[in-house]
Amino acid sequence: MLSATSKNIVRATLPAVGAAVTDITSLFYRRMFAAHPELERDLFNRGNQKKGEQQKALAGAIAAFARLQLEADQARTDLILSRIANKHASLGIEPEQYGIVHTHLFEAIAEVLGDAATAEVVAAWNEVYWLMAETLIAMEAGLYASAGVAAGDVWRDVRVRERRHESADTVSFVFTSVDNDPLPGFSPGQYVSVAVRLPDGARQIRQYSLSSAPSHDDWRITVKSVSGGEVSNFLHRNIFEEDALTVSLPFGDLVLPDDDSPLLLASAGIGCTPMIGMLSHLAATEDRRQISVIHADRSPSDHAHRAELTELVERLPSAVMHRWYEDLGARRPSGGLRLGRADLDDLAVVPESHAYLCGPLPFMLGIRAALLEKDVPAENIHYEVFGPDSWTAAV
Template identity: 80%
Template sequence: MLSPTSTDVIRATLPVVGAAISDITTLFYRKLFDAHPELERDLFNRGNQKQGEQQKALAGAIAAFAALQLEPDQARVDLILSRIANKHASLGIEPAQYAIVHTHLFAAIVEVLGDAVTPEVAAAWDEVYWLMAETLIAMEAGLYASAGVAVGDVWRDVRVRERRHESADTVSFVLTSLDGSPLPSFAPGQYLSVAVHLPDGARQIRQYSLSSAPSRGDWRVSVKRAGEVSNFLYQNVFEDDVLAVSTPFGDLVLQDDDAPLLLVSAGIGCTPMIGMLSHLADTEDSRPISVLHADRSASSHAHRAELTELVERLPFAVMHRWYEDLGARRPEGSLREGRADLGEVTIAPGTRAYLCGPLPFMLGMREALLAKDVPAENIHYEVFGPDSWSATV
């Protein structure tokens, strides 16, 4: 909790800092990478850096965290920081790296804001930063401990036992340990990081949802051919190859209750839902489950046959699909043409909703769920890439 003195200063300066936060974070990354080029090459997603997405997400998180110190809302703080902590854990972030970030972030603040950064202002924002950083460090320590690994020691080599096509532009890799022992279990809906060495010498890391049940002793990830690392994996990784992957992390996980479920996905956002449904089918779950998926066409729908099979294994599950292009097919039963429309779906009281897909799709689905009186705290989601959503909802 901020000290009273710092609270007053943050309240007075938040509008100024908030207005400049995008400039601050852009300059911060430039300073950070000038001083530590290995971080840009080997840790940060350089595609997101080039597009400005990482800068936007960091700016939103800092501004939102500071604002929440003025009007405390612990649930929102937990939401924002839990997602960051899980991502950091999947990268193996260690406490010492927060001091490096602090050095270059505050240099950027001083350079952008100039004389407005008095000693009192600097002290207050320093307090905000370390409150946020120390909370994240504690969360990450808990995640490492729960995973049974030392702080930052999340990487292991695994072997690709099987590679198979799931759609025209998506492949799955089934991963096993090098010695044949079962890989650790995970919570349905979680993801792992994959690190690859690219032809230019960079080590780039990306996250992929686990699209298999947690009890089978292996891990499966599904990769859509898009972006630098996913294209590399699609083109260059085959059966018997070895990959460097992290321990699974992630906070989009099924709650331990019997609430009705609504699983809503679009495109490759189906992967965490496939993992959840595999677990639900393996455990013979009997709660009401509605599965909604939107895609461009049947040929682009990854895991299409598997999704149908999993829904059929669950006694009280129903499926709704929307394809923008049905081709020669005609709308029938659960298959519709066009964009997903929750107006056509009955939402059971007490439903927990899980969303994954492009950000505009999820924002639209969230608004539709709120309009159907689904409480905001019952709407969970996963963002592929920098999370610029948590700070705004």
């Protein structure tokens, strides 16, 4: 909890810092990468840095955390920090790296704010930073302990047992152990990080949802090839059966509740992958709860795991599927097959449902708004974002 003095200063300076926070984070990354080029080369997503997405996500997280120190909302604070902590754990972040961030972030704050960055202002925001950092360090320590590893020791080699096209631009890879030891377990909806060494020598890391039911025998991820995607295109062009890959242990907080509450699983595009993992688990355990499955895509041919999704829903006695495609080709809308963009206007949604969303941010925000209108509590709406998390600043 912030001290009373710091809280008053943060409240007074939040508008000015909030207006400058994007400039601050942009300068921060430039300074940090100049001093530690290995971080840009081997840890951070270079593509997101070039597009400015990581800077925006960091700015949103800092501003949101600061606001929550003024108007306490522990549940929202825990949600924001849980997502960051899981992402950090999947990257193998260690406590000492927070000191590096602090040095360059506060140099950027001083330069951008100029004379407004008085000793008192810097001290108050320093308190905000370390409150956030120390909370994250503790959460990450808990994640490492639960995984049975030392801080940062999350990486292991796996072997590609199978490679299969799921649509024209998506490929699934099934991983198995290289030493015949069981793979660590995971919860449906979690992800792993995949680290590859690119031709220019950079080690780039991306997260991919586990698109299969929990198993100690094998893991499966599904990778969509995207324009300019360094890692996705490398995997598509270079990784085949019997190849080895370096991956992290599973992390992520988009996991099913341990109860029998109704579920709504909404995805768009490659956002179907955590939902396929959840549905595989639900089908394997013969779950009988009410489940609504919503998916939106460009066309049936673009829909990765299209046939598998249908088969999984058919195995669940109380599941109903609704699909929207922007282009149906020669097909006509019928039953749960619709033309256009997904909406919930004519769908019955049980207010007690737990909703899980994954896909482009505009899609998820639209579904969230529709769910709130149907009296689903905000705390029952869960989401996964591929790449920098801009959700925090958007809701």
